[in-house]
Amino acid sequence: MSNAPQLKDPSLFKKDVAYINGEWIKAQSGKTFEVHDPATGSLIGTCPEMSRADTTAAIAAATAAFPTFRTTTPRQRARWLHKWYTLMMDHASDLAALITWENGKPTADAAGEVAYAASFFEWFAEEAPRGDGDTISATVAGNRIFTIKEPVGVCGLITPWNFPAAMITRKIGPAIAAGCTLVAKSPGETPFTGLALAELAHRAGIPKGVVNVVTAMQNTVEVGETLTSSPEVRKVSFTGSTGVGKLLMKQSADTLKKLSFELGGNAPFIVFDDADMDVAVNGAVASKFRSSGQTCICANRIYVQKGVYEEFAKRFAEKVKSFKMEQMGANFFEPTVITGMNMQMQLASEETFGPVAGLFPFETEKEVVDMANTADVGLAGYFFSKDLQRVYRVAEALEVGMVGVNTGLISDPAAPGMVKALIKLHKESFLSCQVVELMLSSEAPM
Numbered sequence: 001m002s003n004a005p006q007l008k009d010p011s012l013f014k015k016d017v018a019y020i021n022g023e024w025i026k027a028q029s030g031k032t033f034e035v036h037d038p039a040t041g042s043l044i045g046t047c048p049e050m051s052r053a054d055t056t057a058a059i060a061a062a063t064a065a066f067p068t069f070r071t072t073t074p075r076q077r078a079r080w081l082h083k084w085y086t087l088m089m090d091h092a093s094d095l096a097a098l099i100t101w102e103n104g105k106p107t108a109d110a111a112g113e114v115a116y117a118a119s120f121f122e123w124f125a126e127e128a129p130r131g132d133g134d135t136i137s138a139t140v141a142g143n144r145i146f147t148i149k150e151p152v153g154v155c156g157l158i159t160p161w162n163f164p165a166a167m168i169t170r171k172i173g174p175a176i177a178a179g180c181t182l183v184a185k186s187p188g189e190t191p192f193t194g195l196a197l198a199e200l201a202h203r204a205g206i207p208k209g210v211v212n213v214v215t216a217m218q219n220t221v222e223v224g225e226t227l228t229s230s231p232e233v234r235k236v237s238f239t240g241s242t243g244v245g246k247l248l249m250k251q252s253a254d255t256l257k258k259l260s261f262e263l264g265g266n267a268p269f270i271v272f273d274d275a276d277m278d279v280a281v282n283g284a285v286a287s288k289f290r291s292s293g294q295t296c297i298c299a300n301r302i303y304v305q306k307g308v309y310e311e312f313a314k315r316f317a318e319k320v321k322s323f324k325m326e327q328m329g330a331n332f333f334e335p336t337v338i339t340g341m342n343m344q345m346q347l348a349s350e351e352t353f354g355p356v357a358g359l360f361p362f363e364t365e366k367e368v369v370d371m372a373n374t375a376d377v378g379l380a381g382y383f384f385s386k387d388l389q390r391v392y393r394v395a396e397a398l399e400v401g402m403v404g405v406n407t408g409l410i411s412d413p414a415a416p417g418m419v420k421a422l423i424k425l426h427k428e429s430f431l432s433c434q435v436v437e438l439m440l441s442s443e444a445p446m
């Protein structure tokens with residue numbers, strides 16, 4: 001059975017070509033790889049199996065484009081990003097259809113991803129003109145120190161299949177805003193969405209060589225080695241598994257690259273006795289089952305205080321039972337809730353990355369914070385409580401980069417990863433501290 005969508009604009013579906021130096025080209029070897037619909041296993045199409053030679057050509061294009069692109073005004077780069085954002089929204093239904101086709105996520109999730117992905121271009125268009133330096137008092141009387149920010153250069157971007165659009169745009173947005181050029185390696189399982197985005201970059205008028213997208217499946221390691229060993233590539237930004245992150249960091253050592261990594265998670269999700277039960281149940285559903293439980297910031301261990309454990313488990317399981325699968329089949333795993341978990345079980349220490357929710361009972365705040373902090377990774381965490389003092393205490397005690405309080409959704413283009421950035425208080429009051437990382441070089445004295 002084929003789920004091939006009828007696109008309103010079929011030219012967004014790019015088969016057998018990738019985007020280098022403003023042109024749609026095949027792999028130099030002529031080789032291709034197959035991409036399959038994860039729902040049915042049927043063939044979607046083929047993509048170029050790019051190699052070291054193709055990646056080197058893409059790096060050369062980005063290197064040649066950089067001297068001119070870095071001198072464009074931030075305002076002009078903001079316009080390009082805005083245009084790209086508008087084109088994404090104009091083609092939102094086609095992009096969502098491509099995402100569902102190659103990734104398998106539900107159509108509502110795919111539509112949400114397109115809006116989220118486009119929001120990175122909108123947000124970084126607004127940031128582009130604000131990459132100013134500082135004025136600092138010097139230690140010598142009468143002197144002042146000025147700093148300016150410069151684009152770091154060619155960026156190598158590597159992204160995963162679980163967000164075929166959003167993980168690419170969250171890297172390209174800041175790169176373009178800062179005046180960097182780039183080579184993106186899209187995920188082998190879901191390359192067509194990234195290629196459709198490249199087509200929209202072309203239509204937005206982004207100069208040739210600024211955005212290059214290479215595709216590979218069998219040659220993934222070779223492409224990664226080329227990006228990480230190239231002296232022309234000044235920064236690598238990677239989202240994916242911790243194991244591959246470690247490898248890329250080692251490979252980048254010889255050329256001393258700047259690195260930004262978003263790696264695996266194992267988020268604790270804590271429901272205290274005093275939580276608003278409706279908010280907590282809805283938050284757990286949103287955090288655990290968004291994108292079928294395949295997000296790095298998914299609730300992985302759901303800790304529920306004993307006083308509300310039974311009620312929470314019943315209401316949460318009822319919600320999950322009411323899910324309607326768009327189709328059933330061998331490639332789907334039914335959303336599952338497991339109660340009575342303990343810390344010796346595998347789910348307590350491993351990222352599940354799927355639609356399985358394990359519920360752990362706990363008694364005291366100290367006990368749950370200790371359990372939450374046993375993980376060897378600390379990407380995100382969530383908790384639900386109406387006690388304002390507990391909110392600040394627990395938010396600071398959790399050893400994670402992002403904390404959601406009374407919310408299960410913390411993805412936001414304005415929230416930097418790996419920083420305790422987002423605290424959403426009960427009754428919608430909102431506290432946040434933002435550290436915006438544009439892809440800029442270290443500040444140089446004027």
Ligand SMILES: NC(=O)c1ccc[n+]([C@@H]2O[C@H](COP(=O)([O-])OP(=O)(O)OC[C@H]3O[C@@H](n4cnc5c(N)ncnc54)[C@H](O)[C@@H]3O)[C@@H](O)[C@H]2O)c1
Nearest residue numbers: 159160161187220221224239240241244262263264265296
């Ligand atoms: N922190 C985040 O924002 C975030 C987002 C999505 C996924 N993830 C994590 O990623 C994992 C699941 O995604 P995955 O299985 O696609 O991860 P993965 O690390 O296998 O793949 C991610 C990307 O890296 C590429 N890749 C794999 N091996 C490579 C190599 N040797 N050299 C260069 N590139 C290589 C893949 O082709 C893909 O494009 C989970 O652990 C998840 O938590 C994290």
Ligand SMILES: N[C@@H](CC=O)C(=O)O
Nearest residue numbers: 162294295296297411
């Ligand atoms: N980093 C992602 C989620 C990871 O899978 C996000 O932006 O939400």
